[in-house]
Amino acid sequence: MNTLVDPLSYRKQSDAVRSRFEAMKQRPVVLSVRNLHKTFPTPGGSVTALKDVSFDVYRREFMCVIGPSGCGKSTLIRILAGLEDSSSGQVLLDGNPVSGPGPDRGMVFQSYTLFPWLTVKQNVMFGPRMAGQKGAAVEGEARQWIDLVGLSRFENSYPHQLSGGMKQRVAIARALANRPRILLMDEPFGALDAQTRCQMQSYLLQIWKNLDITILFITHDLDEAAYLSDRILVLKANPGEVDEIIEVPVPRPRTPAQFVSPEFIATKYRIDHLIHPETAAETDSIPFPRMTVAGDDVE
Numbered sequence: 693m694n695t696l697v698d699p700l701s702y703r704k705q706s707d708a709v710r711s712r713f714e715a716m717k718q719r720p721v722v723l724s725v726r727n728l729h730k731t732f733p734t735p736g737g738s739v740t741a742l743k744d745v746s747f748d749v750y751r752r753e754f755m756c757v758i759g760p761s762g763c764g765k766s767t768l769i770r771i772l773a774g775l776e777d778s779s780s781g782q783v784l785l786d787g788n789p790v791s792g793p794g795p796d797r798g799m800v801f802q803s804y805t806l807f808p809w810l811t812v813k814q815n816v817m818f819g820p821r822m823a824g825q826k827g828a829a830v831e832g833e834a835r836q837w838i839d840l841v842g843l844s845r846f847e848n849s850y851p852h853q854l855s856g857g858m859k860q861r862v863a864i865a866r867a868l869a870n871r872p873r874i875l876l877m878d879e880p881f882g883a884l885d886a887q888t889r890c891q892m893q894s895y896l897l898q899i900w901k902n903l904d905i906t907i908l909f910i911t912h913d914l915d916e917a918a919y920l921s922d923r924i925l926v927l928k929a930n931p932g933e934v935d936e937i938i939e940v941p942v943p944r945p946r947t948p949a950q951f952v953s954p955e956f957i958a959t960k961y962r963i964d965h966l967i968h969p970e971t972a973a974e975t976d977s978i979p980f981p982r983m984t985v986a987g988d989d990v991e
């Protein structure tokens with residue numbers, strides 16, 4: 693981490709960034725999470741995965757959730773999607789309590805979840821057809837979503853004929869085809885190589901900019917969180933609790949060139965400090981036995 697950057701400068705916002713946040717907070721709250729608790733019974737006793745988690749996501753906000761492995765990120769998003777019940781607390785979408793899955797929330801997972809026996813177009817049409825839509829209109833709309841993710845040439849291809857990045861673009865199109873109010877994404881680019889991941893992040897920002905969509909995006913990648921988010925919800929582990937909500941001071945539109953900007957580095961520094969507070973001390977204290985001749989030093 694660049695120690696030349698003031699570690700507190702993640703709190704300093706330019707006038708343009710401050711007015712963006714002021715405008716964002718004037719918008720209606722799409723997703724409201726109130727005092728969410730989740731415990732899992734296990735043979736060794738109950739595990740508290742989430743403890744008193746509360747936050748709001750504004751309309752058209754891009755929020756990332758980050759935290760160490762096992763802090764409850766996937767549990768949180770599964771509860772928001774209605775795939776898992778909470779032990780207590782409330783989830784409200786546009787003010788209405790969420791109970792069970794629904795087309796108003798689109799999910800994209802890390803693992804490839806396309807139906808392998810359906811083509812790209814059939815995968816994208818699946819949700820609207822399940823919702824009872826019929827005829828050429830469904831097909832026309834599916835084409836628009838496939839266009840949006842840049843895969844028109846592949847609408848009749850099957851998932852096994854696509855690369856990982858292309859599969860995830862279809863997964864995004866499929867989720868959007870249900871016209872959700874919010875996209876819930878659980879480490880969607882986690883299995884992609886670094887270059888494809890970077891491309892996908894830029895694609896997603898373009899999609900987000902051009903649609904009336906709110907995004908809650910889980911990641912454990914500091915660069916990804918700082919590049920994509922308006923705000924970053926940092927969770928801590930054992931039990932999973934909200935540690936801090938960071939307003940990312942990096943201006944929009946974002947470009948990969950900003951990865952070296954002081955605001956970007958300060959944001960990463962802050963997240964890293966929250967997630968790995970004692971990493972340096974732990975590394976220092978590992979007793980390495982010397983396995984070279986004394987005096988044969990490389991540093």
Ligand SMILES: Nc1ncnc2c1ncn2[C@@H]1O[C@H](COP(=O)(O)OP(=O)(O)O)[C@@H](O)[C@H]1O
Pocket residue numbers: 732733734739740741759760761762763764765766767768
């Ligand atoms: N079905 C389950 N049964 C028991 N424990 C679970 C279950 N799902 C998750 N957990 C536990 O809850 C905690 C949070 O898990 P998870 O939400 O997957 O974390 P993350 O996605 O942040 O890595 C972990 O301690 C995990 O072992």
Ligand SMILES: [Mg+2]
Pocket residue numbers: 765766767
């Ligand atoms: Mg997870």
